[in-house]
Amino acid sequence: MSVTLLEASSLHxxxxxxxxADGIDLEVFSGERLAIIGPNGAGKTTFLNICTGYLTPxxxxxxxxxxxxxxxxxxxxxxMGIARAFQSPQLFHEQCVIDNLLLAAAARERAWxxxxxxxxxxxxxxxxxxxxxxxxxxxxxxxxxxxxxxxRKLVDIAVALAxxxxxxxxxxxxSGVSSLEKFRIMDLLVKALAEQGVTSVxxxxxxxxxxxxxxxxxxxNSGRIQSVGAPxxxxxxxxxxxxxxxx
Amino acid sequence: MDPILLxxxxxxxxxxxxxxxxxxxxxxxxxxxxRILNVxxxxxxxIGGYAAASLVLSISDADFSPWLSFPALxxxxxxxxxxxxxxxxxxxxxxxxxxxxxxxxxxxxAAFMILEDVQRLVWGVQPYxxxxxxxxxxxxxxxxxxxxxxxxILLPVIAVMVLLxxxxxxxxxxxxxxxxxxxxxxxxxIAMGIDARxxxxxxxVIGAVLAALGGALxxxxxxxxxxxxxxxxxxxxxxxxxxxxxxxxxxALAALLIGLGRSFAVYLVPELDVLVPxxxxxxxxLFRPQxxxxxxxxxxx
Amino acid sequence: xxxxxxxxxVLVLAVAVLPLAVPWLKIVLTVAxxxxxxxxxxxxLLRAGQVSFGHAMFFAAxxxxxxxxxxxxxxxxxxxxLLAGMVCSxxxxxxxxxxxxxxxxxxxxxxxxxxxxxxxxxxxxMFHITGGSDGMAVGRPTxxxxxxxxxxxxxxxxxxxxxxxxAACWFVHRFLCSxxxxxxxxxxxxxxRLEYLGISARWILLIAYVLSAVLAGLGGSIIAVNQGVxxxxxxxxxxxxEFVFIAILGxxxxxxGAFAGALIYELVRFYAAxxxxxxWQMILGFVLLGIILFASRGIVGLYRDLAALASGSRSHRxxxx
Numbered sequence: 056m057s058v059t060l061l062e063a064s065s066l067h068x069x070x071x072x073x074x075x076a077d078g079i080d081l082e083v084f085s086g087e088r089l090a091i092i093g094p095n096g097a098g099k100t101t102f103l104n105i106c107t108g109y110l111t112p113x114x115x116x117x118x119x120x121x122x123x124x125x126x127x128x129x130x131x132x133x134x135m136g137i138a139r140a141f142q143s144p145q146l147f148h149e150q151c152v153i154d155n156l157l158l159a160a161a162a163r164e165r166a167w168x169x170x171x172x173x174x175x176x177x178x179x180x181x182x183x184x185x186x187x188x189x190x191x192x193x194x195x196x197x198x199x200x201x202x203x204x205x206x207r208k209l210v211d212i213a214v215a216l217a218x219x220x221x222x223x224x225x226x227x228x229x230s231g232v233s234s235l236e237k238f239r240i241m242d243l244l245v246k247a248l249a250e251q252g253v254t255s256v257x258x259x260x261x262x263x264x265x266x267x268x269x270x271x272x273x274x275x276n277s278g279r280i281q282s283v284g285a286p287x288x289x290x291x292x293x294x295x296x297x298x299x300x301x302x
Numbered sequence: 303m304d305p306i307l308l309x310x311x312x313x314x315x316x317x318x319x320x321x322x323x324x325x326x327x328x329x330x331x332x333x334x335x336x337r338i339l340n341v342x343x344x345x346x347x348x349i350g351g352y353a354a355a356s357l358v359l360s361i362s363d364a365d366f367s368p369w370l371s372f373p374a375l376x377x378x379x380x381x382x383x384x385x386x387x388x389x390x391x392x393x394x395x396x397x398x399x400x401x402x403x404x405x406x407x408x409x410x411x412a413a414f415m416i417l418e419d420v421q422r423l424v425w426g427v428q429p430y431x432x433x434x435x436x437x438x439x440x441x442x443x444x445x446x447x448x449x450x451x452x453x454x455i456l457l458p459v460i461a462v463m464v465l466l467x468x469x470x471x472x473x474x475x476x477x478x479x480x481x482x483x484x485x486x487x488x489x490x491x492i493a494m495g496i497d498a499r500x501x502x503x504x505x506x507v508i509g510a511v512l513a514a515l516g517g518a519l520x521x522x523x524x525x526x527x528x529x530x531x532x533x534x535x536x537x538x539x540x541x542x543x544x545x546x547x548x549x550x551x552x553x554a555l556a557a558l559l560i561g562l563g564r565s566f567a568v569y570l571v572p573e574l575d576v577l578v579p580x581x582x583x584x585x586x587x588l589f590r591p592q593x594x595x596x597x598x599x600x601x602x603x
Numbered sequence: 604x605x606x607x608x609x610x611x612x613v614l615v616l617a618v619a620v621l622p623l624a625v626p627w628l629k630i631v632l633t634v635a636x637x638x639x640x641x642x643x644x645x646x647x648l649l650r651a652g653q654v655s656f657g658h659a660m661f662f663a664a665x666x667x668x669x670x671x672x673x674x675x676x677x678x679x680x681x682x683x684x685l686l687a688g689m690v691c692s693x694x695x696x697x698x699x700x701x702x703x704x705x706x707x708x709x710x711x712x713x714x715x716x717x718x719x720x721x722x723x724x725x726x727x728x729m730f731h732i733t734g735g736s737d738g739m740a741v742g743r744p745t746x747x748x749x750x751x752x753x754x755x756x757x758x759x760x761x762x763x764x765x766x767x768x769x770a771a772c773w774f775v776h777r778f779l780c781s782x783x784x785x786x787x788x789x790x791x792x793x794x795x796r797l798e799y800l801g802i803s804a805r806w807i808l809l810i811a812y813v814l815s816a817v818l819a820g821l822g823g824s825i826i827a828v829n830q831g832v833x834x835x836x837x838x839x840x841x842x843x844x845e846f847v848f849i850a851i852l853g854x855x856x857x858x859x860g861a862f863a864g865a866l867i868y869e870l871v872r873f874y875a876a877x878x879x880x881x882x883w884q885m886i887l888g889f890v891l892l893g894i895i896l897f898a899s900r901g902i903v904g905l906y907r908d909l910a911a912l913a914s915g916s917r918s919h920r921x922x923x924x
Binding site: 333339341394397398402403404405407408409411412413414415416418419420422423532533535536539540543547573576577580583584587588591 | 656708728883
């Protein structure tokens, strides 16, 4: 029997005339990798926004580890152990890569001593190892705004992992990464998640990725969960293929 | 409170609000279109006042009909607003549209510093005032107390005319619709072929003329002197922030709220009259950070 | 070649030694150091991309606190005045900060201006307490318990200011390199990510705001005892504008630039302001425009270019603030 880590119940939210969530019930089990797929504009990113407190649903609730986090601020939710990587990377673009990670580590440790430089944090080696994991060690001293988009996305994920979260939410983690690279990177990522014991949810468009890396997949369509289950079952359903992928 | 004082405070407040509105609406219009807060706006107000006072004084020195002082107020405002507006937009703001927000703020602040000394050089340190227009319009009896018609009738009428005129201009004319389009969605408007530069110039000049008009209309009842520009920029900012940046009609209501608040304070707690507009602003912003009439925007992530 | 590299050290030494040879320079340099402290406060906030057009209010608040203390307890000590000024400006900074850190850019700048205008108006209007626009006299405090004669007190005050400026530079430099300081510059680049690290941008900015208020306050206390009189002008917007001007002149966001800027500014002002009293603001405005449009790294940037030229290497371009 799996333990429920995150539980969304009957979420509703709409923007103007568009209903992004219309009674969403979705559970995330401890230790799993859940993929969310669905047509563009279906509300998948909205779900991540609600789970992290960026948006408040008009009805319904989100519970994390048994606690109601529905109306909490993003920073409070982050401190509880939910980290997030974004579709377009959110980084401190005028600081170098290692400083971005070190700041995450300092935030995690709540280390605010004004006399101790960030560069001298004891987590320095740990962060370098994290960069190494993604093959980014050479870029440690690079300024973020000098890196290509694909690399910045990886740094964004590394920053989220630096928080040592219980749950990591990712929005198309390998979009913008070359198709040669994406499997290598996902292999590394999946290994890192397993090592750290991090549960993950990722929004994905690439069915190959879903088949290969997700334990379960949820299909989001017109504000509802159309189906949930193991990737091979869900993706074999012709209606899912028609609605989501358009074939 | 004595009912007569109540009435007087209300009338004072309305007259004051009319002037503040003229300055604030220009500020908010410029912000809406250009996304720049023009700190030099206060200087437009002060220079408009100086120019109008000088023109009215020279008319009475030259023994022309004193009634000419009314068109003189208007001419001074248009001249000052158009000249300053064009020069600053063309030679200064045009270079900074792509820069960081802080730098834009600093540039208009620098323009403000420069214009402060322009006033000192041209008009010196003594106060100016041109009372002809007030004298000519005489007084109206309010509950047995004579109150000058200039403040009780002319100023509010002009403010309302400006508000209605602006609404009509922005909604019914082509130029106005173009300005509204740029305010609401600049990228789309530019993609549709609207010449943003031209819109910026026109908007900035309109805003500058309105500020100068506020100063010109203040000159008959207020001593125009150094430091007035700084007071006016923060006050009109308070109005604009209370209403919500970019809100034209909202600015009118906020001006009224702050004008009345201030005039009641003058009668009730005169030591604190300068505080009241800011207290109103702070109170509003505490509960509605985006201002009374604006809708909060959220960044897409 | 060598000279360029050691220029900062030579300048510091010159500032420390010159007043021994040219005694009247003491007062000017003390003023420059006091202003430099306030500018340092502005620099801290610039790190977060925020500009305050009202920081003179903290300068004035602690200057007046010194005046009130001297009126209440004649013969109070300089140390007490300095501490009281820091407490006073820090408290005011915390109260105003709680409100203004909710805002950025335009609102941040203008709300600070608004609060400073309120303080200025109150100082002018509360005539029976503050002496209105004539201000209040500030007697000469004791120095560590000693009653010094005027010149020796000025000398002592100058070296105290120099020491305080050095300490403030060191502390602010450490602060800006620490996680807090790095989080502060993150406010400028990506507040969303900051939130998603579990860091409250408001708290970080509030801490920086109180620090900057305390620095401005320290400068204000020094000015008060140096001049022997405080007037509402200390809190006027022109003074706040001067701080912002010097911060940009020195090289926006740079710790040593704050003092380099303040020294140059004060010396130029001392000689030129009398000749150009009517156009002083105008000159400042034009120079400010020139720096923003053409030399956005200020004096520190110029120095670095010079040093790079001297050592033959290419200039290391630091991003603006």
